[in-house]
Amino acid sequence: MTLPHLRSVYRLAVRLVGDVTAAEDLTQETYLKAMQAFPSLRDRARVGPWLFQILSRLVVDRHRGSAHEVPLDESVDLDRFSLYDRIAEEDPFPYSEKLHDGFLAQFQDEDVRRALLSIPEVYRVPLVLVYTEEMSYRELAELLACPLGTVMSRLHRGRKAVERALWECAHRRGWVVEWTP
């Protein structure tokens, strides 16, 4: 039995959940679901995107309805958050000629990964798919079974959520004083 796209599916799983054990479990679950649903696959040439779709839905569904989804009130605050503005207002490196670049350069790899993993799956999944698979909004809408407008707002809020998580990280590390979400 061959396992097409195993490497790509596993790599995407690691990026979506950040933990190798959980990623292997997800990969196994993805192929189990795929085997069960294989007769319903219309276009056999599109096995790769179909496996990504199964994996993505597993990640989102795992937390659907849990506390990890962002309530509407909070998403309004999230829309207003701007890391660019926060950096400009607080000016954490007053002698830097490139304030914003200097701020981003402070983060270690692990800080950035944690920020991405801290955001709700409903935002993280499309964001990772755009970053790693360079999917178009239309492909994402199909894969996530949602309208284009929803894809756009999830990508927008996902980025805002990462920005806020990075600001929180900067606060923990003492680079910035003010912390209001």
Next chain:
Amino acid sequence: MKRLSCEEAIRELVAYLDGALSDEPLNALEAHLQVCLECCDRLKFSRQLDSVIKARLAEGTLPDGIEDRVRARLSALAIGGMAEP
């Protein structure tokens, strides 16, 4: 062509970065960027933030034996499925 305010332009920056704008919205944003240094700076920052995240996404090398483990679970499922009445 509609002239965008900064607020309207900022809302379009993510879609612009993702290559999702075309026609009128794309032309309107590019016209705004030609005259607004502040929004150009915001775009540059968002682009750089995207690059930072992309470059630091976790890499996963395939663990030893994963193929065998997936196959074993699939075989177990197939056998279980056949055993069902």
